[in-house]
Amino acid sequence: MKALYFASVREHIGKAEEILAPPEEAVTVADLMHWLAAQGENYAAAFASAKTIHAALDRTHVKQDAPLKGAQEIAFFPPMTGG
């Protein structure tokens, strides 16, 4: 699946997007975040305050307990500050 990172999450990880091949045990958004956080110090920093990180599956906001199912695209980002 394609992962997109925005704002502080993007800066911590050091890239805006990548293709992920998460393990089968990663069923929910939270599972994927947990797996990502173990992929290096930059990922650990990006997901350090995991509760505050928002996620979107195929460009729709989801809660962290949402199943990844067959989503093509997941995005991680901090709370939004538009307007």
Next chain:
Amino acid sequence: MSARIFVRVQKEPFDAPLEAASLTKGRSDIGAVVTFTGLCRDEGGALNALEIEHYPVMAEAEIARIASQAAARWPLEGIIAIHRFGLIRAGEPIVFVAAASQHRAEAFAAAAFLMDYLKTGAPFWKKQHFKNGASGGWVAAKGEDEAAAERWRAS
């Protein structure tokens, strides 16, 4: 008649009066237009510009979803929502919403609703650039913005 909805996410500046006028052009049934323009303020002279990052496609889709909710909630004739991205200098406009209806109460409520939801639900992030060359980092989300959006759920 259901509301006509116009949503744009763009880098370029916009002309707020011109946008507002487009809602009522050729119409004589609209009695109220409420507009809101959000500008980049200089924070007491310290801020040079804001850099706005966004999630393309989702930003448009999320604003359109919020506008549709407003149209379902109030009898509106038209809605415009424009949000800019990229580097925006102090004094320049960032965001514009307009709501048109037959009577003022619906237009006032819808414009406030649009802004409250847009701030907390549309995928945009602001980074500050100060005049002394320093980056002020990412703007932190405010609890009061979340509370402002929450009040529409309660009512």
